[in-house]
Amino acid sequence: MHTVLRSIRRTHGGIRPCLWSRLQSTSSTTKTPTTPLPIPSIPPRPEEPTPYVTTAQIREYIAPLYTRFWAVNYFHREILLREGELVEESFVAPGLNRAFTFRDFAAASNFLKDVEDIAGKEQHIPSITVRGSRLVSGTPHVEIASWTAQTVDAPSLLTPGESRIGPGITLKDARLAILLEKKFDESYLTNDIGVPSTKRPSRHTREPSTLEAITARQRKLDGVVLKREASQKLVVAEPKVGRHPIPNAPAASEGMCGDEEFANVLVPLFSRGWSVWYKGGTFHEGENVIASQVASLVGFFRFKSFDDCVALAQEILALAQKENVHDAVISIDANTVTVERLLRRTAEQDIPINDARFAVLVEQLVSDKYHHKLRDSNVYSIQRRAYPSSVEELKMHQFGRKSSRIRARAKDANASNAVRAAAA
Secondary structure (H helix, E strand, C coil), rough: CCCEEEEEEHHHHHHCHHHHHHHHHHCCCCCCCCCCCCCCCCCCCCCCCCCCCCHHHHHHHHHHHCCCCCCCEEEEECEECCCCCCEEECEEEEEEEEEECCCCCCHHHHHHHHHHHHHHHCCCCCEEEEEEEECCEEEEEEEEEEEEEEEEEECCCCCCEEEEEECCCHHHHHHHHHHHHHHHHHHHHCCCCECCCCCCCCCHHHHCCCCCHHHHHHHHHHHHHHHHHHHCCCCCCCCCCCCCCHHHHHCCCEEECCHHHHHHHHHHHHCCCCCEEEEEEEEEEEEEEEEEEEEEEEEEEEEHHHHHHHHHHHHHHHHHHHCCCCEEEEEECCCCCEEECCCCCCCCCEHHHHHHHHHHHHHHHHHCCCHHCCCCCCCCEECCCEEEEEEEEHHHHHHCCHCCCCCHHHHHHHHHHHHHHHHH
């Protein structure tokens, strides 16, 4: 069984901002001092089976980390299918979340190795996302999310006050966070190859000071996710049959993929596990709000071990630096590596030729060095994927069922802006 975890704000279009506001109002939070507190002492190893952290443990071990830009975020375990049959339910896991920023790709790559070493000693593996330099002040960063999959007293979804075995925050996560913070402080900030943080990974993160604040929000978000998924008919698109040879990498170009690139490059990549993901939203272009349903080329590799995932991520970082690709996103989660490029917000997004080139180079790297370490898998995520064979088919998927809602949101925003401008 395989699971993929993603921040709930990115799952199936995310949760509406107004709903987030209502949910956030239920959380008890601490007021973070402007000066970072000392790194707390390392807590003892918890007993097995692992219990949830207590309020006293939150205040002793986790609250000081809030002053160092750690926070609690909520991550969604997606429903997965194996040959059309449900093999995993969906629920929300609260986790400790922090983004570490670095001067260059080499420092970020070294920190990945440090995370691997510490996680191996602790026997507790976090989720890792490495983002390119365009996202955080011109420097790459490594985002860590740590939760415990099986706690003995997670909150019940159905009955408040009752418990179940499920995901939560434990002393395992506090230990890992403190050890990583110490490593970053001593080896990276001290040597000026790490960058002091100025903000948290997401505006949706929280700093709960009590166990009740964490579990109450977890229960609410669990209910929201289950309700949203029950109201949607989710379909898994499987890749076209027949595994093609790895295509030749196209020459670097600022142009967009046409039908020739689809036939000679993208379709062969789709047969090898790559796909197009569609993510909708709005963005500002001057004074106007534009609707966007962006297509992103994504690779998905399942490995037998976490160590192999980290090794591949380091090599992809080196490849990205060589190819001058500063907007790559590499995620490591549940022994799975996901590779994509940062979304470029435009009104009508094609797939750039340089994205296809980078995907081919990554596929060649995996085939040359890691093919014997991959796990065969017939498990597909209920993520909105597609395998278009032409530009026309790409557009057909791109402005599909979500586009009317996105365009309506942009229209409402522009109308509100016009009213404010007239009043001024």
